[in-house]
Amino acid sequence: MTQITLVQGDITKQRVDAVVNAANSSLQGGGGVDGAIHRAGGPEILAECRRLRASHYGKGLGVGQAVVTTAGTLPARYVVHTVGPVYGAEEYERGAELLASCYRESLRLAVESGARTVAVPAVSTGVYRWPMEDAARIALSTVAAVAAEAGGAELDEVRFVLFGAEAYETFAQVADALGLGPAGPREG
Ligand code: ADP
Numbered sequence: 001m002t003q004i005t006l007v008q009g010d011i012t013k014q015r016v017d018a019v020v021n022a023a024n025s026s027l028q029g030g031g032g033v034d035g036a037i038h039r040a041g042g043p044e045i046l047a048e049c050r051r052l053r054a055s056h057y058g059k060g061l062g063v064g065q066a067v068v069t070t071a072g073t074l075p076a077r078y079v080v081h082t083v084g085p086v087y088g089a090e091e092y093e094r095g096a097e098l099l100a101s102c103y104r105e106s107l108r109l110a111v112e113s114g115a116r117t118v119a120v121p122a123v124s125t126g127v128y129r130w131p132m133e134d135a136a137r138i139a140l141s142t143v144a145a146v147a148a149e150a151g152g153a154e155l156d157e158v159r160f161v162l163f164g165a166e167a168y169e170t171f172a173q174v175a176d177a178l179g180l181g182p183a184g185p186r187e188g
Contacts, residue, residue: 084124
């Protein structure tokens with residue numbers, strides 16, 4: 001059975017098989033989670049992103065899609081880079097579908113790589129301005145659906161890593177409202 005857990009912390013510190021990055025289409029690094037992952041993981045990650053960009057993603061990685069690289073010196077094996085939608089850039093329903101797709105695709109690729117534990121950030125809630133509560137509802141319900149579909153056999157843990165108390169509280173409340181059980185350890 002897949003455990004869905006919430007921790008307040010820094011995603012670059014998580015000892016998991018795969019870490020999801022809230023990247024941008026360019027795959028060239030950026031701020032927020034992206035900047036933190038490249039800083040902590042070292043230049044190998046960016047080098048692989050550049051190779052992917054040059055070989056398969058000439059126009060950049062599409063919104064809602066994901067791609068896997070090494071995790072460099074992070075305490076993880078893989079980074080799954082996904083591109084969240086910018087809030088308000090398209091019709092709401094379309095954006096929400098793209099945000100759900102980020103989680104589905106990221107987990108699909110993580111499982112394909114052999115990962116059993118995955119740390120995920122609150123994609124699109126930083127620079128891309130998606131309201132936290134709505135993003136939490138989309139993120140948690142999508143991950144719960146993925147876990148249920150696979151019967152929980154492929155993934156042991158999907159850990160949401162929330163930056164700051166407010167984000168953690170919001171995710172915990174939404175998880176509770178969705179009936180996903182206790183939020184799990186707060187510190188991470
Ligand atoms: P996006 O461009 O998809 O909005 P950001 O990286 O700007 O992505 O922000 C996504 C969320 O991740 C925000 O809620 C932000 O506060 C949070 N965040 C920023 N740095 C980290 C980190 N090191 N670990 C976990 N979450 C982080």
